[in-house]
Amino acid sequence: MNRKLHIQEVVTRDGFQIEPIFIPTAEKVKLINALSQTGVRKIEVTSFVSPKAVPQLKDAATVFENIERNEHVTYTALVPNVKGAIRAIEAGADEINLVMSVSESHNIKNVQKTTEQSLHEFKEILKMTKGTNIVVNGSLATSFGCPFEGEIPEQRLFHFLQTYVEELELDSVTFADTTGMAHPRQVENRMKKAVEMYPTLPITVHFHNTRGMGLANVIAAINAGITRFDAALGGLGGCPFAPGATGNICTEDLVHMLDAIGYETAVDVDKLIALSKQLPKLIGKDVPGQVVKAGKITDLHPMDE
Template sequence: MSFIHIQEVIPRDGFQIERNFVPTDKKINLINELSDCGLSKIEVTSFVSPKAVPNLKDAEEVVTSIKRNPDVTNVALIANVRGAERAIAAHIDEINLVMSASATHNKKNVNRTHEESLAGFNEIMSRVHGTGIKVNGSVATSFGCPFEGEIAENAVQHFIDKYISMGMDSITLADTTGMANPVQVKRLVEKVIDQIGDVPLTLHFHNTRGMGLANVVAAIEAGATRFDSSLGGIGGCPFAPGATGNLCTEDLVHMLHEMGLETKVNLDKLIELSKGLPELLGRNDIPGQIVKAGKVTDLHKT
């Protein structure tokens, strides 16, 4: 099997809903540290309205100030053409476009119908064309919606076809509210890999109901090799009830290494960075487990 790509999202998906604003210089320092950990991608910010997401109001300064590691793809989420223009001006490596498979969640998340979102994506693709910036298309609520319940697999695949026809470079299936189970994940991932062929596929799981790592194993069994995760398990969708908690990066990497899978990620450095999160975020605890329990190889004195 190819090695597993780990893609860090704490600077965007993690920080966006924190109670306290993380100072810009500390964001930049954390991203620089993460860039030296062996990660494949880092979602560094989002070029959206500061009124909508005030915690990411410093997007330009973050993107233009971080140290660029040629082995790491720096990604920014955008919502419209204005966001694309800001991302282009900041020389981001990749933009991430998100639409929910659930019509209800899409309306609550971006206040658009599916048709409006797709039309906006077409406009963004035209604007980005020729810049050298890659485009990833994410299908949120791919495994279930807190408002609509089950999402039909053919609906998810329909939107993927739309993304591919627009010329998007990669695809993400997002379990936005932590509703996926391993059997469901394996089935859908197998279908999507067969559908998109060599187009890179990422899985974005949340651990809302404790099934995140099990879903990773199921996705790997189906052929997936790319996963989003957040240092310390920080973050979640602000427009989905109870959806706090991304998959924890150090917990994920620890599990993969114990399974004998290669990630090229420096787990010890991740753990040290995670230990600093309570002070950085102004909170007493973080969801991650390895920081609390230690690695299985950390033996105790008898």
């Protein structure tokens, strides 16, 4: 089993997008610069979406313009359509993350398009990136369940995976549990099949902890051969267009667990914890993460005399 795992940070996109109070652009840039020195392999900086739909990310281009890039980190932007892709390319994104929901209902709710319309736009975007150094990742939102339709049929999920890989020829794919409906047995079964179908394809899983199964799903995915994981500092985030959505799995909790088990992440958990402690002041409320509150399992305390 591969002991080396890749941790990818999404706090300034998926973590911040649901926050109602606008986080100053300079603070976003400062946080990204600090995260770039923690050992994470990729940072999803922002999303180029309509400012009316997601006001928190209206400063996407300015954020990209001002970050200090680490050559060992990939800086990516989530893009739902051609207009967003043009902005991401102009901003100098290393990677474009195309997103479409496997659920027809959620895709209409999330990006106001049918899945067929989304795929058509993706083809146009790929024409724009052809011949460039920009990597294109495809995210399959609601890969495990939809709040409107229930569990996503496996056949439908793998139909779209096949479309992403064989028709669109995307560089990599992310399976996203957008509303935290996945459970470990389902994750392990589906990810084993995905790895068997495309053993050389870089596959990321993106879990939310909506129902408390996020880290358990990580273990299930590892058992299936997955080595790339999205997470958000402090456990922040959630989809603005999904009822009951709560945060992503927490980056420092994830790294702390993987360190304890003996996996190699190359991520400095102490740096993550220090950054997570700054989040409540930044967003005006406590964060869901646990290690930042309880400390690491290696942190010992003196007995009362």
